[in-house]
Amino acid sequence: MTATFLGMPAFPANAARAVHDAQLRANLRKATRTIRDRRAAAVAELPGWERLRAAGRQIKDHTLRNLDRYLLRMEEAVVRAGGHVHWAADAAEANRIVAGLVEATGENSAVKVKSMATQEIGLNEALAARGITVHETDLAELIVQLGGDLPSHILVPAIHRNRSEIREIFRTRMGARGRPAPEGLTDEPAALAEAARLHLRERFLAAKVAISGANFMIAETGTLVVLESEGNGRMCLTLPRTLISVVGIEKLLPTWRDLAVFLQLLPRSSTGERMNPYTSTWTGAAEGQEFHLVLLDNGRTAVLADEVGRQALRCIRCSACLNVCPVYERAGGHAYGSVYPGPIGAILTPQLHGMASELEASLPYASTLCGACFDVCPVAIDIPEVLVHLRGMAPHPRAERLAMRAAGWVLDRPERLGRAERLGLRLRRFVPRRLPGPLSAWTDTRDLPELPAESFRDWWERTGGGSGRPPERARRVGRRLPVRRSRAHAGDRERQERGERGGGGR
Amino acid sequence: MTSRELILARIRAAVASAPEAEAVRAHGVSPPAGEPGEPGDPVELFAGRVADYRATVHVTDGDGAAGVIAAALARRGVSRPVVPDGLPGEWTPAEFVADDPPLGAGELDRAEGVLTGCAVAIARTGTIVLDTGPGQGRRMLTLVPDYHLCVVRAGQIVAEVAEALERLDPALPLTWISGPSATSDIELNRVEGVHGPRTLEVVVVR
Numbered sequence: 105m106t107a108t109f110l111g112m113p114a115f116p117a118n119a120a121r122a123v124h125d126a127q128l129r130a131n132l133r134k135a136t137r138t139i140r141d142r143r144a145a146a147v148a149e150l151p152g153w154e155r156l157r158a159a160g161r162q163i164k165d166h167t168l169r170n171l172d173r174y175l176l177r178m179e180e181a182v183v184r185a186g187g188h189v190h191w192a193a194d195a196a197e198a199n200r201i202v203a204g205l206v207e208a209t210g211e212n213s214a215v216k217v218k219s220m221a222t223q224e225i226g227l228n229e230a231l232a233a234r235g236i237t238v239h240e241t242d243l244a245e246l247i248v249q250l251g252g253d254l255p256s257h258i259l260v261p262a263i264h265r266n267r268s269e270i271r272e273i274f275r276t277r278m279g280a281r282g283r284p285a286p287e288g289l290t291d292e293p294a295a296l297a298e299a300a301r302l303h304l305r306e307r308f309l310a311a312k313v314a315i316s317g318a319n320f321m322i323a324e325t326g327t328l329v330v331l332e333s334e335g336n337g338r339m340c341l342t343l344p345r346t347l348i349s350v351v352g353i354e355k356l357l358p359t360w361r362d363l364a365v366f367l368q369l370l371p372r373s374s375t376g377e378r379m380n381p382y383t384s385t386w387t388g389a390a391e392g393q394e395f396h397l398v399l400l401d402n403g404r405t406a407v408l409a410d411e412v413g414r415q416a417l418r419c420i421r422c423s424a425c426l427n428v429c430p431v432y433e434r435a436g437g438h439a440y441g442s443v444y445p446g447p448i449g450a451i452l453t454p455q456l457h458g459m460a461s462e463l464e465a466s467l468p469y470a471s472t473l474c475g476a477c478f479d480v481c482p483v484a485i486d487i488p489e490v491l492v493h494l495r496g497m498a499p500h501p502r503a504e505r506l507a508m509r510a511a512g513w514v515l516d517r518p519e520r521l522g523r524a525e526r527l528g529l530r531l532r533r534f535v536p537r538r539l540p541g542p543l544s545a546w547t548d549t550r551d552l553p554e555l556p557a558e559s560f561r562d563w564w565e566r567t568g569g570g571s572g573r574p575p576e577r578a579r580r581v582g583r584r585l586p587v588r589r590s591r592a593h594a595g596d597r598e599r600q601e602r603g604e605r606g607g608g609g610r
Numbered sequence: 611m612t613s614r615e616l617i618l619a620r621i622r623a624a625v626a627s628a629p630e631a632e633a634v635r636a637h638g639v640s641p642p643a644g645e646p647g648e649p650g651d652p653v654e655l656f657a658g659r660v661a662d663y664r665a666t667v668h669v670t671d672g673d674g675a676a677g678v679i680a681a682a683l684a685r686r687g688v689s690r691p692v693v694p695d696g697l698p699g700e701w702t703p704a705e706f707v708a709d710d711p712p713l714g715a716g717e718l719d720r721a722e723g724v725l726t727g728c729a730v731a732i733a734r735t736g737t738i739v740l741d742t743g744p745g746q747g748r749r750m751l752t753l754v755p756d757y758h759l760c761v762v763r764a765g766q767i768v769a770e771v772a773e774a775l776e777r778l779d780p781a782l783p784l785t786w787i788s789g790p791s792a793t794s795d796i797e798l799n800r801v802e803g804v805h806g807p808r809t810l811e812v813v814v815v816r
């Protein structure tokens with residue numbers, strides 16, 4: 105195993121990071137388990153869940169099959185209601201459109217409701233590059249934005265921060281962006297929420313432009329639907345004069361009645377509530393607002409073209425699959441290297457972006473195929489099926505190929521193995537505690553086995569296998585170590601050594 | 611080729627060989643009688659479910675409504691609530707702030723609270739829906755003040771989400787309210803009230 109890891113870039117040991125990871129894991133465990141139980145109770149309470157789930161799947165499949173027709177109907181309905189519709193083929197175009205719309209208002213800032221589509225296209229960064237400041241308004245997004253890092257969960261994006269970290273972020277960073285945190289701020293959740301309320305209130309009341317996403321769009325009526333908890337969504341959707349909504353083309357539902365299915369499926373699957381605190385719906389220019397809808401493709405039509413993979417477009421971003429996933433619970437959202445974490449990210453990201461890069465090609469492997477995600481998915485996306493399908497399409501992750509090649513070379517010849525082991529032992533202080541790239545998710549939750557001070561082969565040679573037999577004979581036995589090239593896995597090597605050691609004792 | 615044409619062309623190419631997908635629409639209107647979870651008395655169920663969200667709920671009759679409303683306002687220390695146009699006179703206290711001329715966001719921020727009716731309510735989920743119709747006002751009115759007192763008539767309560775949608779007009783901007791504003795973003799501790807009204811009080815009139 106030493107040789108395997110020696111082929112990779114070293115990772116600087118980072119104690120602070122390790123502590124942080126312990127916090128992350130504890131938070132994640134608590135979060136995923138709590139939400140998981142709540143969801144189970146909320147689902148069990150509603151009769152006919154499976155019927156609803158089947159309806160959800162069918163409505164989405166039907167919409168996707170006729171997406172061109174429904175998009176045109178949506179466009180027509182929005183325009184009829186006084187709104188404007190823009191079409192964006194990719195992220196760059198969507199960002200250009202939004203920047204142009206904000207600039208046209210003469211403003212240089214906007215308030216924003218959390219939206220995965222705008223995160224996906226990097227809207228905040230693109231607007232910043234054009235001198236437009238975007239203020240995130242969800243509590244968690246505010247924590248993430250002020251803290252200068254990335255969201256790690258669809259629903260609880262700041263799950264990797266604990267209350268004292270949040271207090272620190274508020275205390276030190278709020279002032280630079282507006283109203284500072286109150287004097288003597290404690291780390292009580294209620295006090296922290298109050299600080300966020302005060303910090304953002306002035307901004308809401310003064311905001312002229314808002315940017316949002318949407319959970320659903322209704323083709324028949326041209327209506328947009330946003331579900332939320334805090335009320336920042338309502339603030340953004342209601343108060344500013346101009347509202348710009350960036351929505352993926354797959355968010356469409358055919359009819360107003362269809363919304364009933366999804367208003368039952370989503371809150372119960374997501375937060376495990378009968379209903380989320382606030383849902384806003386609006387059609388076109390509501391209450392005299394100027395309304396712009398930006399319809400976003402950005403890879404979705406490519407997903408639609410894949411017979412097996414297209415079911416990922418049914419996703420309503422409830423995050424139920426994250427909360428039941430054993431890999432997510434240990435690795436956390438950042439390991440997926442994308443705005444879409446967890447099982448859904450593992451199938452959506454490689455499809456949206458293609459699998460040219462190492463990260464994307466490795467994502468279909470970030471699963472044990474246990475199937476828990478499929479069982480809880482409110483629109484019955486067979487995530488394991490798509491994962492296997494994508495694995496078949498992905499080039500073997502570069503990391504995996506590299507490791508296999510290095511291991512094969514070393515294990516092929518006993519002299520090389522011996523040298524590699526001794527080299528490994530000399531360098532053992534430098535063995536990374538954490539694997540690079542997507543593999544870090546694995547080592548974040550497992551300790552790499554300690555390298556012993558002496559290799560098994562050297563021990564055998566020195567002690568004659570612990571039996572007092574002459575070293576010459578021991579060396580011959582040592583050479584017959586049944587090393588298989590195809591199994592360079594740390595665990596396998598360990599098991600092998602254990603097995604041999606047992607044999608040597610006999 | 612515009613992006614609109616491009617996207618539509620990509621979609622048509624993507625689904626060209628896919629089989630037609632018909633949707634059977636089980637909208638989850640009332641479950642068949644006798645199935646577990648069938649709502650009993652909708653008023654009881656609604657009141658219980660609103661209370662589950664940690665909102666205060668009162669159930670009264672037509673004669674008692676004015677008294678219950680006045681008492682709730684007094685308990686909260688609201689002497690002059692914002693009252694939208696069209697709220698029934700018998701519910702309206704003597705002293706109130708009218709939205710005429712339209713109140714600004716700053717004025718609403720300084721208001722003591724708001725008193726409204728609603729369009730529809732849903733028993734199973736404990737949800738109130740406002741549609742900006744008579745007695746409900748512009749969306750801002752029920753958003754910016756920190757206290758919302760909402761009066762629901764028994765006849766406005768339906769059992770299921772699907773029935774509510776049938777009664778509502780999607781052309782109007784709708785606000786669905788299920789309990790007070792809340793967040794669980796800090797270590798998953800539920801905190802009532804971030805940006806919306808932190809206190810929701812509901813009066814159900816039988």
Ligand code: SF4
Pocket residue numbers: 373418419420421422423424425426448477480481482483484485
């Ligand atoms: S894949 Fe299914 S379970 Fe996962 S977020 Fe999407 S809808 Fe929810």
